[in-house]
Amino acid sequence: MTVASKEQIEQRLTQGVLGQWYVVGKSVQLQPGKPHGVKALGRHLVLWRDEAGKLQCLEDYCPHRGARLSRGEVHDGLIACRYHGVTLDGTGTVLRVPAMPGCALEGRRAVDAYEVQESNDAIFVYFPSAEQPKAPPLALPAEFSDPNWSSFLCMGKWDCSYLFVYDNFADPMHACYLHADSFTLAFGAKQDVMKLEERDDGFYIAKVGQQDVNLDWTHMVMDGSQVYCRLDIPYPPAMGPGGPFRIIGYATPIDDNSCMAFFWRLRQVGDTARESWRFLYRATQEPRHWFVLEQDREMLSNIPSDAHKREMLYQHDVGVSRMRRTMMRQAKAQIEAEETAGVRAAV
Ligand code: FES
Ligand SMILES: [Fe+2]
Known part of the structure; x- marks a missing residue:
């Protein structure tokens, strides 16, 4: 098994331990019909409310040419890039390429989606680790x-x-x-x-x-x-x-x-x-x-x-x-899990 180095552990601690829920904003920042961009753990995320008011969260990156989705628009609960209109759902799947219907991009899961939960006026997002890719239940105060x-x-x-x-x-x-x-x-x-x-x-x-x-x-x-x-x-x-x-x-x-x-x-x-x-x-x-x-x-x-x-x-x-x-223990364990997964994937 690979052992995480001191430098790797320190870097992970500085950037943010993964496998945790973090608060990324206040509920009032998420107005219906408007995307909201936020940076957390060095990553750019976009959040918006779907038609039921439920929060969705993706990496803030359009799979077409990388424009920020947070500069886009919300239509029918989906997020549409402002640059050429590519439209994604909350799973990160491209649903429409309006400039070219039937384009091979449609149906592709193209960007990372994050689990998100709203409670007591705040928005919590789960940052997965290799050890714990699925969000554990969030036991709020x-x-x-x-x-x-x-x-x-x-x-x-x-x-x-x-x-x-x-x-x-x-x-x-x-x-x-x-x-x-x-x-x-x-x-x-x-x-x-x-x-x-x-x-x-x-x-x-x-x-x-x-x-x-x-x-x-x-x-x-x-x-x-x-x-x-x-x-x-x-x-x-x-x-x-x-x-x-x-x-x-x-x-x-x-x-x-x-x-x-x-x-x-x-x-x-x-x-x-x-x-x-x-x-x-x-x-x-x-x-x-x-x-x-x-x-x-x-x-x-x-x-x-x-x-x-x-x-x-x-x-x-x-x-x-x-x-x-x-x-430090958490950071070490998750780096080692990533390296083990990486080694397995490469074999
Ligand atoms: S960069 Fe987003 S649609 Fe082109
Ligand atoms: Fe204080």
Whole structure:
């Protein structure tokens, strides 16, 4: 069996581990009748809604001469290239060559299709690996389907590797320093020891000496099909109903040095409290949250992309290390599966 080299593993980690679901956009970006182009994991994709409103996703490449399908049009739920009208369905099959009916291109499956799922205002796309070409079920955060939780999704493009965003998720200790001047993250001890607990779907990293005072824990979900974080920011009663402010965060590589960051901002508010919180959030809380996110974005986008080569981790980075180990294992396994498949194909 071929063994993946260190360089191959690092390259895969930088570009994006495959065999995972990633968030590629917000539902509102996909208007009926309009194609939407997005770049993720270094690939150009086009998304559109078919006649039933269901999302379709292909590589953003016309099989005729390579024009971007996202510059095209949606007709009868199909995507038509703007250049010469070649029309494909959601499986990547050419259905019509209008300039030359009966052309041999018709009926050919010519571009890659991606599995896509829409939930809680977001669009998830599966990036297959040789090991796992079919998308595994996507176990979304339980809060998404729980009527006792209400959420807002925000999204940003950050000029840093998505790996830095993951590192940031797995590092609760940064909050009382980086966000010390924010409204809610100024409190509590500035020293502690971190503990790591394994969970069925990932791990939990928490401060030993303090709970529910600042950002004191993160639940990192790495269930083999996706990576996301869950964390709570304690809120004072003046911030309205719903207890702590919960964040569910995902990150998606665009390319080696930029990514999309997605944050659901949630509170546990049932029927009666829901509307008052949603109003309060929009009116007074949202700018505060953007202020904190900007601190993260600004800090991460100024860390050199090769900082991992000379970083000096200490005990608090036990979550970062744990997360990286899992990702390296996943990257290694999928590269080796590709090489084995390649060798078999060549024999
Ligand atoms: S390049 Fe798309 S139809 Fe010609
Ligand atoms: Fe932060």
